[in-house]
Amino acid sequence: MRLLYRHMAQLGFFILQNPFFKNFFSGEIYQGNLKHVCTPGLNCYACPAAAFSCPIGAAQMFFAGARHSISLYVTGFLLTVGVIFGKFICGFVCPMGFLQDLLYKIKTPKLILRLRYLRYIKYFVLVGFVVLLPMIFSNPTFCAYICPSGTIFGAVPLLAVHDFLHDYIGLQFVIKAVIAIGIVVISVFVLRIFCRVLCPLGAIYSLLNGVAILHMKCDAEKCISCKNCFNACHIKIRPKIEPNHPECFRCGKCTSACKQKALKISL
Amino acid sequence: MKRKIGLLLLGLIFIAVGLALGETQEIFQKATIICMECIGLGG
Numbered sequence: 670m671r672l673l674y675r676h677m678a679q680l681g682f683f684i685l686q687n688p689f690f691k692n693f694f695s696g697e698i699y700q701g702n703l704k705h706v707c708t709p710g711l712n713c714y715a716c717p718a719a720a721f722s723c724p725i726g727a728a729q730m731f732f733a734g735a736r737h738s739i740s741l742y743v744t745g746f747l748l749t750v751g752v753i754f755g756k757f758i759c760g761f762v763c764p765m766g767f768l769q770d771l772l773y774k775i776k777t778p779k780l781i782l783r784l785r786y787l788r789y790i791k792y793f794v795l796v797g798f799v800v801l802l803p804m805i806f807s808n809p810t811f812c813a814y815i816c817p818s819g820t821i822f823g824a825v826p827l828l829a830v831h832d833f834l835h836d837y838i839g840l841q842f843v844i845k846a847v848i849a850i851g852i853v854v855i856s857v858f859v860l861r862i863f864c865r866v867l868c869p870l871g872a873i874y875s876l877l878n879g880v881a882i883l884h885m886k887c888d889a890e891k892c893i894s895c896k897n898c899f900n901a902c903h904i905k906i907r908p909k910i911e912p913n914h915p916e917c918f919r920c921g922k923c924t925s926a927c928k929q930k931a932l933k934i935s936l
Numbered sequence: 937m938k939r940k941i942g943l944l945l946l947g948l949i950f951i952a953v954g955l956a957l958g959e960t961q962e963i964f965q966k967a968t969i970i971c972m973e974c975i976g977l978g979g
Contacts, residue, residue, distance in 0.1 A: 700968040705960040714967035715975045722967040726974055730966050731959070742954025742963070749947030752940055812974040824975035834970075837977035845976035880940055 675760065675921055679767040685720075686710065686764060687822075692717035696830030707743060709750045710763030711870050713816065715823035717830075723818070725870050729799055729809035737804045747873050755881025756874045759864055760919035765818045766864055770920075772856040780859050783905040787866050788916060795869035813841060817863060820849035860903040865916060875915035882936055885912040885919070891931035901926035908932055 689699045708721035731740035802810035855862045864871045898908040901922040906914045908923040924932045972978040
């Protein structure tokens with residue numbers, strides 16, 4: 670039941686962040702005042718339905734801009750949201766996470782992988798593709814070459830409506846399309862592959878998950894070390910030992926599996 | 937708890953300074969056009 674609540678929250682936040690569905694048919698982009706504000710999840714601002722701005726896209730714009738500067742607004746926004754909610758954003762708010770959760774619902778054999786080393790790639794993506802390469806080449810490199818949110822929610826709907834955009838399809842788009850298709854296919858078998866390996870926003874929230882005000886606690890007096898939580902976890906975290914592990918995106922499977930109710934979300 | 941509050945305050949100060957510098961206007965200008973490079977087109 671708790672998992673259903675999370676998916677309902679994800680759907681609600683998806684609609685809240687992308688309320689302008691009719692723009693998918695007209696190919697227009699929302700141009701209202703809400704676009705001044707960043708959204709906490711990875712939600713491409715080139716998506717016709719998007720109401721808010723993507724913080725990763727906005728951050729790159731400043732690094733790639735004439736001043737090659739850091740955006741204090743975006744940095745402060747991510748720091749504030751991360752310190753309050755940590756990776757709850759990934760589990761409840763992010764549209765890209767929601768898409769991967771839906772793909773993982775498809776009935777197939779699942780690969781339960783810990784990705785012990787691959788998970789560090791996202792920190793290199795953050796530093797390299799979001800900060801350094803945009804500064805060097807004056808180009809939003811993560812958006813241009815990697816971001817599957819931009820491909821799936823931005824490029825595909827716009828290409829479907831605007832014929833003139835077809836003339837701009839090149840190697841760059843092919844690279845992005847291959848990455849997006851790969852992520853979609855792998856997400857059916859491996860839980861949240863993009864979030865865990867490539868997402869620079871996930872990397873920021875991972876760094877803040879340990880200090881987040883909203884966090885998980887394990888009551889040592891109630892815990893009987895049955896390992897139900899560990900067995901329920903599809904990314905193989907030990908909630909008893911590390912309830913606020915950097916990779917835990919708060920899916921709630923462990924808290925649902927704990928019959929002793931030893932695992933709790935608290936402030 | 938001090939560290940959490942310190943980070944939270946730092947974040948809020950950054951937001952306030954960013955707002956004062958007009959950064960949201962720059963974000964708005966970028967986010968309200970079809971940004972070709974943002975969706976991988978043109979390269």
